[in-house]
């Protein structure tokens with residue numbers, strides 16, 4: 001039988017984490033699949049399990065001094081309803097799974113699961129999101145790109161919990177997100193593409209481009225983005241072949257049961273082209 005904890009506060013959850021090894025369960029939509037056993041047997045946990053999805057302190061979304069703060073246990077359904085959720089994140093979340101999974105699955109679980117196909121991740125990378133990690137003894141704030149190190153791997157310590165996600169509050173004029181899968185939503189992504197841009201006087205003032213599911217972690221290059229800053233849509237249209245080859249060198253897709261590397265590479269670069277052509281003035 002599995003021993004379980006249901007802390008009454010986030011502080012109590014941290015105390016439990018400090019005391020002994022426990023596995024954290026938020027919505028359980030990844031864990032219950034990973035730990036499933038034969039029909040009739042309950043999922044296997046080698047250490048006690050601690051439930052956190054009910055903790056009100058980590059379930060909200062709010063504006064705070066130039067940032068948007070999203071509690072780690074915020075479900076996808078709540079993110080979709082909240083006015084503080086950035087529109088591009090809402091678009092990505094609306095393409096995740098089915099209503100049942102969106103009611104249970106959390107943004108914190110999507111991040112800590114660190115799947116290359118996690119659908120919120122490319123948006124969070126593009127929006128320069130940070131994660132707030134808490135233990136009883138300290139708080140660490142890391143860029144999401146520093147937090148996720150490899151498929152399924154993060155720098156989360158044994159005594160830590162992800163508390164919240166912080167996204168700088170900044171409007172973008174162009175918000176382009178595409179998920180490519182076998183179906184519209186209830187499907188694991190073959191590819192995701194995110195492109196956002198800020199335009200001033202017909203020129204690109206800021207631009208962010210990310211690719212999901214085509215490398216061990218999300219692909220983003222500030223160097224490549226900076227090549228596009230200061231150019232008009234017309235100029236960028238002419239740069240598409242050059243920019244595409246720069247990104248082609250960065251992405252490293254694989255063949256698996258969902259797709260193959262050739263398809264993933266060619267569709268990713270086409271989506272890049274669509275986004276760049278969608279910039280005003282093209």
Ligand SMILES: Cc1cc2nc3c(=O)[nH]c(=O)nc-3n(C[C@H](O)[C@H](O)[C@H](O)COP(=O)(O)OP(=O)(O)OC[C@H]3O[C@@H](n4cnc5c(N)ncnc54)[C@H](O)[C@@H]3O)c2cc1C
Nearest residue numbers: 026027028029030031096097105106109110112118119162
């Ligand atoms: C049918 C189905 C369809 C799906 N479709 C999609 C999809 O389209 N796109 C997509 O991206 N994902 C999809 N998923 C995967 C899953 O729903 C998401 O990754 C979801 O965000 C996981 O959140 P959770 O709260 O259920 O995580 P859990 O399963 O509870 O936890 C996942 C991992 O994160 C850790 N964790 C969770 N919260 C914290 C925290 N606050 N601090 C520290 N560690 C934490 C857990 O210990 C565990 O290791 C699907 C899953 C299913 C079953």
